[in-house]
Amino acid sequence: MPADKQPIPSVWMRPQRQQPQPALSRAQIVSEAIQLLDAEGIEALSMRRLGTRLGAAATSLYRHVANKDELIELVVDEVYGEVRVPPADDPAGWRQAVGDCARSMRSTILRHPWLTAVLGQVGLVYLGPNMMRTSDRLLAIVRSAGFGAGEADQAISAVVAYVIGMSTSEAAFLSLLSRSGYSEQEWVEKLWPAAEAAVQEHPQLREEYAAQRGKDQQQAREENFVYGLERILDGLESRLRAVGGPD
Template sequence: MWLRPSRAGRDAPPLSRDRIVEEAVALLDAEGADRLTMRRLAERLGTGSTTLYWHVKTKDDVLDLALDMIFAEVEIPPEGGRGWRADITALINGWRAVLLRHPWSAALLGRPMLGPNVLARSEFLYATLLEAGITEPHLTAAAYGLSNYVIGSGLMQATWPADDEQEVRQAAREHLHANRERYPALAAHGPLVADDDRDTGFTLGLTWLLDGIQASVTNVMTEYT
């Protein structure tokens, strides 16, 4: 999608690409990616599929554009000397909030991400890690670790409906309790046993990741002193 030139000219229909993508995001938020088709999108826009194809060639193009549009909601921390940990924490928490507002999105983030909004936030993440003193091969590992953590968290929360959570958790607790001799650690400490505060758990996990990154920086600096 992002490697093809955009189509423009005097004969272009009045419906804009931005309007198409806004409606696509609304449809995705309401019904999920499986329900998105070019025909249904055209119906919501009150037009024909031919008009859509002037702006986008395939459903995949629509998904690429929709993903990039929602990434604009992830605020890039302003310059202010708060430090690399605070900046990355703000970015990752903002990213998680967007994934939870648009629960269809986490499952699609394995796609090539070359839109301007995605690249701007990825650039910020990499640049901030570089400023913190992270170099290859640790740079890519750190960026991937942070990205995969927030995507995985968003995906798990999106695929476990809140309405079913308590019933499923109770059944899981009973199963682990009944098999506690086989799974003693899980029966005593597993994530399905204790009451789950997802926000607190996410924050703790992110802190551990950043602690590991900071330890890596400290070790490198120690080697060169």
């Protein structure tokens, strides 16, 4: 390898060394890391902190992961294993199947709100086995519906980008709530007077805020997500008709 070429930094690109069975397994490390991330967020994760929680020196962790970035690749892929993808056994039901997967992905992100902060920023997360399996099953659904190679990937990318975009703001809001000690309804009621005052000179916003007054906020978030998802699926369905895919 030329001196100016460095190995690609990723746990998925590094051959695993054969070694005696250690007292601490990779699965234990990943599981404890996820618990730490769920409880305290990405800022709390360090190899030293994780080693302390596991009752082991940080050096023990390095037998399984070279650095924190590799650990994050592993925890992201582990969490992606929670995303449910229906089988591609009914071409006519592709829309429901993609929608179900999108809703499962959103639920997964909201259970692990740190996830969106690291997606696309660390390593080659898309090479993880769970993420590869999820992507392959989603592609099978849209390919069965009539999308060709290449465009099938574009269709899935559009759906996933929507889910991540919407869920990122939701996850940030829910993290803020958990730190505040307020319930969602309490938070909204406390802020409402200031919000109403701020929109007085903006008639369109004032009308929208008035329409939202008194709504259950969790239900409103669900409805907003589903509305956007359905419009994405409408567009894909329209595209399928244009290319002659199944109705």
